[in-house]
Amino acid sequence: MTFADNLKQLPSIAHIAELQLIDADGNVAASIPNAPGKAGSVTVYNGLFVKHGSINVAAAEEGLQLFAEHTEDAKARPGAHPNIDRLLEVIASGKGYEVKVVAA
Secondary structure (H helix, E strand, O other): OOHHHHHHOOOOOOOEEEEEEEOOOOOEEEEEEOOOOOHHHHHHHHHHHHHHOOEOHHHHHHHHHHOOHHHHHHHHOOOOOHHHHHHHHHHHHOOOEEEEEEEO
């Protein structure tokens, strides 16, 4: 399935203004706004959070599958897809993120 197909299978993000990823020290490591160009990432990360309770290694591995064709592009062009790069880093380091949902 393609990224667009995968997004259709995930929960709605209409209630979300942004997702904040919280590192092990309790700091906001990243903020992903529900905005054009980022809504797909918010949808994937929110779906992973709903299913896994955090962005852990298992969630990150599933996330790479959900990003589908974009995952290979991210591996070929580091920095082009920072939200996929972040999942690759979770897998490599074993260090995940708690998720805070900021309501719309």
